[in-house]
Amino acid sequence: MTFTEKEFHSEIDKLDDKSLKKKVFIIIFGTHTPAGKLFDIILLILISISVLAVMLESVHYIQSTYGHLLRVVEWVVTILFTIEYIARILVVLKPRKYIFSFLGVIDFLAILPTFLSLVVASSQGLVIIRALRLLRVFRVLKLDRFVSEAQILGRALVASRHKITVFGLFLLVIVFILGSVMYFVEGGQGGFNSIPLSIYWAIVTLTTVGFGDITPVTALGKMIASLIMLLGYSIIAIPTGIVGAEVYRGIASDPRDDRTLICQACGSEGHRKDSVYCRKCGEKLEFSKPN
Numbered sequence: 001m002t003f004t005e006k007e008f009h010s011e012i013d014k015l016d017d018k019s020l021k022k023k024v025f026i027i028i029f030g031t032h033t034p035a036g037k038l039f040d041i042i043l044l045i046l047i048s049i050s051v052l053a054v055m056l057e058s059v060h061y062i063q064s065t066y067g068h069l070l071r072v073v074e075w076v077v078t079i080l081f082t083i084e085y086i087a088r089i090l091v092v093l094k095p096r097k098y099i100f101s102f103l104g105v106i107d108f109l110a111i112l113p114t115f116l117s118l119v120v121a122s123s124q125g126l127v128i129i130r131a132l133r134l135l136r137v138f139r140v141l142k143l144d145r146f147v148s149e150a151q152i153l154g155r156a157l158v159a160s161r162h163k164i165t166v167f168g169l170f171l172l173v174i175v176f177i178l179g180s181v182m183y184f185v186e187g188g189q190g191g192f193n194s195i196p197l198s199i200y201w202a203i204v205t206l207t208t209v210g211f212g213d214i215t216p217v218t219a220l221g222k223m224i225a226s227l228i229m230l231l232g233y234s235i236i237a238i239p240t241g242i243v244g245a246e247v248y249r250g251i252a253s254d255p256r257d258d259r260t261l262i263c264q265a266c267g268s269e270g271h272r273k274d275s276v277y278c279r280k281c282g283e284k285l286e287f288s289k290p291n
Helices: 007-014 019-030 034-057 061-092 093-100 103-116 121-140 142-159 159-188 195-206 219-252
Strands: none
Touching: 007 093, 019 034, 019 061, 061 093, 061 103, 061 142, 093 103, 142 159, 142 219, 159 195, 159 219
């Protein structure tokens, strides 16, 4: 559960000015305030330490030598996260909304595995779920402006889905044919023991991965393999071109910004076409073309 600046101030206005609840609310949810930013930065540091501890614990030597210390770190972080989770529920005006929000569920899952490890030992590794809480970095670093760019990419993928689907079906046909041909050409040699294995080899070769577990031994097989490798380079470029064209089309048709216009008062650029006031100086916009 996150608050925009407008929603945050709306929530604040409903709380008593001198109450502890309001002060804690500002610290926990006030990502637009210095205290809120500091709180989220500390939270991100704790998350990173916890995730790092889980990763190190999976290394046998480190686990056997420093396992006790890592467990202490994990429990300290978990207790802090538990206090934070309870505090969020207590200070928010609608606890149910926070509990069942995306970040609320992630916050709960972040503390659950450590307590489950008291009953089920193997559940400790699930603490890695805590890495999802790093999504808060988008609020701390104000990267929400990139959401619009992500939407352009999403629209491009949706717009090109039919072309990509047809291309994918074409690839399936190609690898099926090539795999079958290689099975008969190689005659069971070099690992081509069946058509499914030969199709697997065709996929690996066409994508230029080349594990080397199956290799052609006949001259004709090597010639076909060479052609498949060359074909793979061109095939990789096709979906990139399809999606790239849609992304360019989406950017070109995006009406939000007109960077050929500047504010006469302060000279800033990049305003929305429907803007009335300058986003930097606040003056009423009177656009003029740059020199």
